[in-house]
Amino acid sequence: MKNSEEDKDxxxxxxxxxxxxxxxxxxxxITKIATRQIRYWEEKGIIKSLTEEEGKNRRYDYKNIKKMLLIKELLDEGYTLDASAEKVKNRLEMIEETLTKIKKGNH
Amino acid sequence: MKNSEEDKDxxxxxxxxxxxxxxxxxxxxITKIATRQIRYWEEKGIIKSLTEEEGKNRRYDYKNIKKMLLIKELLDEGYTLDASAEKVKNRLEMIEETLTKIKKGNH
DNA sequence: TCATTAATTGTAATTTATTTACAATTTTAA
DNA sequence: TTAAAATTGTAAATAAATTACAATTAATGA
Known part of the structure; x- marks a missing residue:
């Protein structure tokens, strides 16, 4: 079948x-989190953008966005910001591991 | 094993x-294509950004970025811009079909 | 309840990034 | 060599993001 071609993409x-x-x-x-709130979380050390220099625009990677989405979920469940951040840590490590494995497998 | 959890993420x-x-x-x-060139391709109708209003900043989705990456490849191979765009069309349709299938499967 | 900390939000002034538009330059192919 | 295709340059205007200082709104324990 022609699925192999699609999968390749x-x-x-x-x-x-x-x-x-x-x-x-x-x-x-993407996340429906206000920019103001994102900056606040960063200010608190919960997330870290990839900003090259002070004053330049913030940049976020996949992991960052993932983290924000997870934190948002936990906040909605009633956790505090710090507790959410802590809980999210573990899941993020798992995601990263998986990505690393997949990348290694593909090259 | 704990792979099921990772896969879920x-x-x-x-x-x-x-x-x-x-x-x-x-x-x-992401693509290493100059902004000037991206605007030029758009001007020529090769790609279409999701800009909401004239004058506002351009926005691109996954498919757009994918398209640019493919066009860039073909240009490097020696195709003209129009020819590249044409060739890329088919592959994009396949990608879209696959994404649609996967989405349907997951809900 | 009240005080304290956590969490969020507001916004002015400034800076960075993007847009448009007109033009010039380089490349390609007949 | 000429014409069209492809790309690049940039000034002026606008949009979007930054910082910094402040205010407001929960949430919680004494």
Missing amino acids: LSFDYDFLDKLVVGIGEVSQ | LSFDYDFLDKLVVGIGEVSQ
């Missing part, structure tokens, strides 16, 4: 996710 | 790709 996406960088406005659009 | 990513929006600066960072 999609298997690439782990590389894509790896290269992905997004500005704060887009993160806000 | 990653299977979500098709939804993520579906929601993804990126500005022109980030597209340029």
Whole structure:
């Protein structure tokens, strides 16, 4: 069947996710978290953007966005910000491990 | 094994790709195509950004970025811009079909 | 209840990034 | 060599993001 061709196009996406960088406005659009709140979380040390220099626009990667989405979920469940951040840590490590494995497998 | 948990986190990513929006600066960072060139391709009708209103910043989705990456490859192979765009069309349709299938499967 | 900390939100002034538009340059192919 | 295709340059205007200082709104324990 022709599925192999389609799969080839999609298997690439782990590389894509790896290269992905997004500005704060887009993160806000994607996650539905206000830019003001994202900056606040960063101020508190919960997340860390990839900003190259002070004053330049913030950049976020896949892992960052993932983290924000997970934190948002936990906040909605009633956890505090710090507790959410702590809980999310473990899941993120798992995601990263998996990505690493997949990347190694594909090269 | 604990793979099922990790997979759960990653299977979500098709939804993520579906929601993804990126500005022109980030597209340029991701694809290594100059912003000037991206605007030129758009001017020529090769790609279409999701700009809401004239004058507002351009927004691109996953499919757009994918298209640019493919076009870039074909240009490097020696195809003209129009020929590249034409060739890329088919592969994009396949990608879209696959994404649609996967999405349907997950809900 | 009241005080305290956590969490969030507001916004002015400034800076960075993007847009449009007009033009110039380089490349390609007949 | 000429014409069309492809790309690049940039000034002026606009949009979006930054920082910093402040205010407001929960949430919680004494």
